[in-house]
Amino acid sequence: RLLGTVGAAGATGLALGAVGGAAGHAVTAADPATALATVGSTGESFHGEHQSGITSPMQSHGHLVAFDLVAGAGRREAAALMRRWSATAARLMAGEPADDDTGVALDAGPSSLTITFGFGRTFFDRTGLAAQRPVQLDPLPAFSGDRLDPRRSEGDLWVQIGANDALVAFHALRAVQKAAGAAARTRWQMTGFNRSPGVTAQPMTSRNLMGQIDGTRNPKPSDHDFDRRVFVPAAGSGSGSPGQPAWMAGGSYAVVRRIRMLLDDWEKLNLRDQELVIGRRKSDGAPLTGGGETTELDLDRTGPDGSLVVPANAHARISAPEQNAGAAMLRRPFSYHDGMAADGTPDAGLLFVCWQADPLRGFVPVQRKLDRGDALSTFIRHEASGLFAVPGGAEKGEYVGERLLE
Numbered sequence: 001r002l003l004g005t006v007g008a009a010g011a012t013g014l015a016l017g018a019v020g021g022a023a024g025h026a027v028t029a030a031d032p033a034t035a036l037a038t039v040g041s042t043g044e045s046f047h048g049e050h051q052s053g054i055t056s057p058m059q060s061h062g063h064l065v066a067f068d069l070v071a072g073a074g075r076r077e078a079a080a081l082m083r084r085w086s087a088t089a090a091r092l093m094a095g096e097p098a099d100d101d102t103g104v105a106l107d108a109g110p111s112s113l114t115i116t117f118g119f120g121r122t123f124f125d126r127t128g129l130a131a132q133r134p135v136q137l138d139p140l141p142a143f144s145g146d147r148l149d150p151r152r153s154e155g156d157l158w159v160q161i162g163a164n165d166a167l168v169a170f171h172a173l174r175a176v177q178k179a180a181g182a183a184a185r186t187r188w189q190m191t192g193f194n195r196s197p198g199v200t201a202q203p204m205t206s207r208n209l210m211g212q213i214d215g216t217r218n219p220k221p222s223d224h225d226f227d228r229r230v231f232v233p234a235a236g237s238g239s240g241s242p243g244q245p246a247w248m249a250g251g252s253y254a255v256v257r258r259i260r261m262l263l264d265d266w267e268k269l270n271l272r273d274q275e276l277v278i279g280r281r282k283s284d285g286a287p288l289t290g291g292g293e294t295t296e297l298d299l300d301r302t303g304p305d306g307s308l309v310v311p312a313n314a315h316a317r318i319s320a321p322e323q324n325a326g327a328a329m330l331r332r333p334f335s336y337h338d339g340m341a342a343d344g345t346p347d348a349g350l351l352f353v354c355w356q357a358d359p360l361r362g363f364v365p366v367q368r369k370l371d372r373g374d375a376l377s378t379f380i381r382h383e384a385s386g387l388f389a390v391p392g393g394a395e396k397g398e399y400v401g402e403r404l405l406e
């Protein structure tokens, strides 16, 4: 349903762009033809089995924010906070104003806003709930390529905000920060973006700041094993992962990595060398062994000189589930650009967010392997990291995390 809407907006957007360009129109503040009917009116549901913002289509604007509970705030304060945040998210996602609204998004529709809440490892100590902490929140192993800034890593609570409008996303961010009240303080905050709906002739996989089509081989909700890979099953369903507490049913684990791209170095590579780093063509994302974007990689194929067509250290080879005992995750990132770093290079890259039912069967084995010999690692640097338990969605009348905190 949602993709259909975005696709329709795409066609409209492109046509309007062409007309404007050809006639050399001055740009007006609001073009009635592209108003709410397209991007702004699309909404996601706050209530449901899973929280929104996991399988929701990627939005063009995002904020990732971590909070720490203030000294003295415990389980009661955390429960009240989750109740306030849930009420705020439900209203904003329906396109309604928040309490004491700032007015920033008054004239916009919901614009596919999603607000997703997670708990970090330290949350459980602060709230006296250590016995309820899933083993899946055990610290991620250290990787040799890590250059992590602890001040921009982890946190008691995590909020992911996404929307197809920058003002709607900012409005939600401020509402969430205000609703934190005296209970929690922002620990770190990152802002990201993706392509806007409507700028390509048809819906297509997004590109990252290296220019690659990124997301092709993501698991799809229609895959028979999608739910098992991405969501924690209900207790007693027979497919449960070991060590998952009942309150996590319908939930998922988010691994967040701020991955800086060393773009000055990357952009010095010629196209052929860039394609060898990934093992796919840059133009359309197709494997170097031929076909289209969704054609399988032929990992055994050799060229006339006997060398592998998809190199042994190509990112798409090393990260493939076939090479990692089936380990897979749903990647749902935002790009970021925070100007120039002190060393004069762009502070830009990927706010890598991946979702899985168990990080030990998703991110960890794949990153371990990438860390040992991914051709991409010369051109990236992991600068911050977070691991969060994202509980299942709230039913009507319930707040997110209630099954843990009540």
Ligand code: HEM
Pocket: 208, 210, 212, 213, 214, 215, 216, 217, 218, 257, 259, 260, 261, 278, 280, 285, 315, 316, 319, 320, 321, 328, 329, 349, 350, 352, 363, 366, 367, 370, 376, 380
């Ligand atoms: C695939 C880029 C980091 C896991 C890909 C592809 C690209 C890409 C272009 C091929 C198209 C696709 O299937 O999506 C990048 C960039 C990264 C990055 C630019 C860093 C800035 C990571 C990290 C992980 C990861 C940290 C996990 C530890 C994967 C997986 C696939 C993939 C699982 C799909 C493999 C398959 O299913 O065959 N990545 N990636 N990537 N990447 Fe990354």
